[in-house]
Amino acid sequence: MTLALFACQPSQSRGRLFEESMSSFRSPFQRDRDRIIHASAFRRLKHKTQVFVEHEGDYYRTRLTHSIEVAQVARTISGVLGLNTDLAEAIALAHDLGHTPFGHTGEDAMERLMAxxxxxxxNAQALRIVTRLERHYAGFDGLNLxxxxxxxxxxxNGPVTGPNAxxxxxxxxxxxxxxxxAAWDLELSTHASAEAQVAAIADDVAYSHHDLHDGLRSGLxxxxxxxxxxxxxxxxEEVDRLYPGLDKMRRxxxxxxxxxxxxxxxVIAVAQNRLSAAQPQSVEDIRNLGTTVIRFSKPLYQELKAVRSFLFTRxxxxPSVMxxxxxxxxVVDDLFPLFMAxxxxxxxxxxADVAAARDEVELARIVADYVAGMTDRFAIQEHARLMGCEPVVRAG
Structure with missing residues (x-):
């Protein structure tokens, strides 16, 4: 498929921090995707959850199934827009690698403890994983993406520094x-490529859809x-009109x-309109537009805000989730200080990492790497073992 002028071209990649020979049968972005899929952190997403803790049921989404769904949406949107589907997929698959056990609950605890x-x-932890903590290759730490x-x-999710942060x-x-x-300037004050913007909106699409599904299944x-x-x-209403009397699950x-x-x-319609108006001629034009090209329309965005407000409350x-x-x-509040002490x-x-820690700050970051990397079930089991107590939650 011919890529759009503003897509990320594999032949024009800025390369890798540690130079490697090119693959004879994969583009650089395909290679990134494959390394992410084979990473230990990616496999652990199978037992990390979104909203519900892993023991609560086999049908609820995990970080792994969520990431796969995000990648599917990203490939679809990227393909329609003439973007690099492999890059969008790689970013989508990697976007949740840095999440703690227990979804946003674990992250809230870790943010407080690491303050x-x-x-x-x-997001920063995901970068730490793919540049430092995955240690499988002979020539470098991380995945050398x-x-x-x-x-x-x-x-x-947008520029990290500067006026548009x-x-x-x-x-x-x-x-x-x-x-x-510091090791490799990521130009944090500009927007990312259109492929990265697609991965971000695909995340919104996927969780907005599956949280509704999981909430219904849970009975909340x-x-x-x-x-x-x-x-x-x-x-x-449309389903009821087209298929009156349809059974509950199919409806x-x-x-x-x-x-x-x-x-x-x-998303596709808005992107096509914004790209047509901006007429970007390169990926650098996308980065320097000062705004996103991949987004929801204002009417749909407002409607989705109402849905998300409902999901937040219900x-x-x-109460059962709380x-x-x-x-x-x-679990997190007990494990972190225990490992620090x-x-x-x-x-x-x-x-070896602990021995190399020069001060309490470096030790805390090592402990955070370990605790954040735990799966739900492992964290619960280790907490019970180390604290000498019953598991805080039990399956079924």
């Missing part, structure tokens, strides 16, 4: 991001509740696939 030591940010993939991980990035640079950027709300909301209400699926489709179609902060949030927060409790393969 005295330079903070914690899951291309500049474009690293840029996408760092900046897919995303509000999520207010305050000092997370140390993990600062370290990578029902279809009648969704009939009262924008986007979801019209989708159920749910048909409605939510329409929600999914509307989001994707909206799902993310539901009980589990409190329990798993205790007794770093010898870390596995043997971490001993």
């Amino acid at each position: 005295p030591y330079g903070g914690f940010d899951h 291309t500049w474009e993939t690293l840029e996408g991980i760092a900046k897919h 995303n509000k999520q990035h207010e305050g000092p640079l997370p140390y993990a991001l600062a370290e990578v950027n 709300f029902n279809e009648d509740d969704l009939m009262e909301l924008p986007v979801t209400g019209p989708a159920f 749910r699926h048909e409605a939510l696939r329409r929600v999914f489709g509307r989001m994707v179609e909206d 799902m993310y902060r539901a 009980v589990v949030r409190a329990a798993v927060t205790r 007794e770093p010898q409790l870390l596995p043997e393969e971490w001993a």
Whole structure:
């Protein structure tokens, strides 16, 4: 497929920090994607959750299934727009590598615990994983990904510094991001490539869709509740008109696939209009536009805000979810200071890192790497073992 002028061209990649010979059968971005898929951190996403803790059921999304869904959406949108689908997929697959166990609950706890030591940010942690913590190759630490993939991980939510910086990035640079950027300038004040922007919007599409699905399956709300909301209400009404009397599960699926489709179609239409107006002639034009080209339309964005507000109240902060949030927060709150006080409790393969730590800050970052890398089940099991208590939550 011929790529658009403003797509990231594999032949024009800025390369890798550690020079390697080119593959004879894969582009640099295909190679990045494959290295991410084979990474240990990627496999661990199987047992890290989005909203529900892993023990709560086999049907809920995990970070792994979410990442696969994000990659599928990213490939679809990128293909329609003439972008590099391999790069968009690589960024999509890597975007959640830095997440802690227990979803955003674990991240909230880690941010609080790491505040005295330079903070914690899951995007920055993903960079730390792919540049330092994956240790499988003879010639370098990390995965030695291309500049474009690293840029996408760092900046897919927008510029990190400068006048256009995303509000999520207010305050000092997370140390993990600062370290990578010092080694290789990621141009943090500009927007990322269109492929990275696609990965970001694909994340929004995927979680907006699957959180509705998981919330229904959990019983935290029902279809009648969704009939009262924008986007979801019209989708159920259309299904009822076309398929009267459809059984519950098929009705749910048909409605939510329409929600999914509307989001994707909206993003594509907006992108086509914005690209037509801007007429970018290169990927550098995309980076320097000062605004995103990949986004929802304003009407749909407002409607999705209403849906997300509903999900926040009825799902993310539901009483039953809050009980589990409190329990798993205790796991992180107990493990982090325990390892800080007794770093010898870390596995043997971490001993060299601990021995090389020059101060408490460096030790804290090593402990954070270890705890953040845990899966839900491993964190719960280790907490019970090390604290001499019953598991804070049990399956079933």
